[in-house]
Amino acid sequence: MSEGAAKKEEKPRKFQAIRGTRDLLPPETALWNRVEQTAHEVFATFGFGEIRLPIFEEQELFRRSVGADTDVVLKEMYSFIDPFEGFDFLQRALSSRDPVFQKQLLDQLLASEPGMPVSLRPEATASVCRAYIEHGMQQLPQPVKLYCMGPMFRRERPQKGRYRQFYQIDAEVLGGTDAPAIDAEVIEMVMAFFDRLELQGVQLDINSIGDKDCRPKYVELLRAALLEVKDKLGPDSQRRIETNPLRVLDSKVKEEQSIIEKLPRIADHLCEECAAHYAAVKHQLEMRGVIYRENWRLVRGLDYYMRTTFEITAQGLGSQNAVCGGGRYDGLVELLGGPPTKGIGFAIGEDRLILSLQESGKAPAQQGRDVYIAWMGERAHATAIRAAKDLRKAGFSVELPPVEQKFGKALGQADKLGAKYALILGDNEVSEGLWTLKTLADGSQAKYTEPDLLEHLRKSL
Ligand code: HAM
Numbered sequence: 001m002s003e004g005a006a007k008k009e010e011k012p013r014k015f016q017a018i019r020g021t022r023d024l025l026p027p028e029t030a031l032w033n034r035v036e037q038t039a040h041e042v043f044a045t046f047g048f049g050e051i052r053l054p055i056f057e058e059q060e061l062f063r064r065s066v067g068a069d070t071d072v073v074l075k076e077m078y079s080f081i082d083p084f085e086g087f088d089f090l091q092r093a094l095s096s097r098d099p100v101f102q103k104q105l106l107d108q109l110l111a112s113e114p115g116m117p118v119s120l121r122p123e124a125t126a127s128v129c130r131a132y133i134e135h136g137m138q139q140l141p142q143p144v145k146l147y148c149m150g151p152m153f154r155r156e157r158p159q160k161g162r163y164r165q166f167y168q169i170d171a172e173v174l175g176g177t178d179a180p181a182i183d184a185e186v187i188e189m190v191m192a193f194f195d196r197l198e199l200q201g202v203q204l205d206i207n208s209i210g211d212k213d214c215r216p217k218y219v220e221l222l223r224a225a226l227l228e229v230k231d232k233l234g235p236d237s238q239r240r241i242e243t244n245p246l247r248v249l250d251s252k253v254k255e256e257q258s259i260i261e262k263l264p265r266i267a268d269h270l271c272e273e274c275a276a277h278y279a280a281v282k283h284q285l286e287m288r289g290v291i292y293r294e295n296w297r298l299v300r301g302l303d304y305y306m307r308t309t310f311e312i313t314a315q316g317l318g319s320q321n322a323v324c325g326g327g328r329y330d331g332l333v334e335l336l337g338g339p340p341t342k343g344i345g346f347a348i349g350e351d352r353l354i355l356s357l358q359e360s361g362k363a364p365a366q367q368g369r370d371v372y373i374a375w376m377g378e379r380a381h382a383t384a385i386r387a388a389k390d391l392r393k394a395g396f397s398v399e400l401p402p403v404e405q406k407f408g409k410a411l412g413q414a415d416k417l418g419a420k421y422a423l424i425l426g427d428n429e430v431s432e433g434l435w436t437l438k439t440l441a442d443g444s445q446a447k448y449t450e451p452d453l454l455e456h457l458r459k460s461l
Contacts, residue, residue, distance in 0.1 A: 020164025067303025085116035133338035142175035161320030172345035184284030201315025208278035214271035316359030368418025374410035
């Protein structure tokens with residue numbers, strides 16, 4: 001067999017979505033749209049405006065804000081070199097005094113393919129802060145309240161509720177004061193959103209992780225306490241004693257739980273200002289009727305947090321049950337080269353939110369058509385096209401078969417598509433100017449003039 005013939009017989013390989021990514025299909029996408037629409041509506045009532053951000057940014061933005069030693073930055077970012085941005089990058093690196101930037105410059109000069117290191121965004125807070133600075137939003141009336149939604153990317157081990165491309169609905173309040181009422185109102189907003197969606201089993205956990213004055217002292221205390229019980233801890237926690245002792249509190253390892261319960265708690269080591277802020281946040285939540293649980297072990301996996309942190313879980317999600325995480329991050333804007341700025345926000349994991357709604361039966365059923373137009377004959381086809389146009393203009397969902405079908409087959413098709421009505425148009429209907437409308441649920445039918453038909457449908461659908 002010649003090489004050409006062998007090639008011809010080879011079946012082209014089929015493609016699959018990459019592990020950890022997925023297609024969202026109808027009817028499920030109707031639920032996604034409903035969730036997003038509800039977010040637009042609820043967030044607008046709290047004075048938030050939508051911001052749309054790029055999907056990729058300079059890698060350094062995430063390194064500096066999320067934290068160079070976090071799992072997200074160390075292991076999970078999708079990064080690549082963008083050669084088109086090479087010149088701009090080298091110029092900026094040259095004029096920068098940041099040693100990390102300088103090292104990247106060196107790496108780039110030595111690399112055979114110089115360019116700008118960029119990353120697919122693993123989260124949105126860093127980008128919102130970058131945009132706040134870039135567009136001089138500190139000149140606007142403060143605080144600036146922004147929200148956004150869209151895909152994020154983290155190279156995590158995929159499982160139920162954990163994807164490599166996942167979706168977040170993110171809200172941020174930047175500038176103005178750090179009044180505890182702001183923390184409470186942000187939490188009140190996300191709870192109101194979940195309430196509107198009738199999300200089941202919602203549980204809000206809150207904590208305060210102090211600030212740059214009191215947290216380092218607590219972390220040292222915690223490290224010392226952990227070193228005393230080091231032998232009883234697993235390898236992950238042992239490693240974290242050095243890298244990030246707070247993360248030990250996050251451990252789900254069964255044998256470690258009784259040890260962790262005896263460790264010093266941050267609430268007992270907050271400075272006066274942080275303790276007062278935390279007490280006021282709790283009071284503000286109570287004034288708003290928001291039910292919370294204090295969880296001293298709630299530390300978040302990103303570096304920019306200080307004081308208030310919170311997480312919300314919901315039912316039906318297994319081990320990945322956090323549907324929302326957030327907290328205060330005063331100082332992050334400054335860290336990114338902006339003016340000193342207060343900040344607080346949260347991100348909802350939309351995939352998990354949808355999963356939980358589906359598990360509790362809140363998903364809408366397949367959306368059927370309102371009207372299926374069963375037509376036969378050339379004249380009827382022209383009338384059917386006009387009828388479809390008018391019905392769609394009036395807002396009905398209409399299926400107009402592209403080729404003629406026997407009425408029996410057409411009605412079967414209408415049934416399969418879940419249509420409520422079949423509009424039957426044959427020669428008789430066209431010449432009489434009386435159209436037959438069949439109600440598919442009970443098989444009854446009646447004749448209508450064109451305007452009466454529209455009126456009838458308007459009343460009954
Ligand atoms: P985060 O806790 O990393 O916070 O993510 C927020 C939420 O995103 C999680 O609670 C979870 O529902 C969802 N999520 C995270 N990773 C995945 C994944 N691999 N698959 C599915 N869902 C996931 C942040 O991202 C912060 N930027 C939140 C924030 C905004 N803090 C202040 N402002």
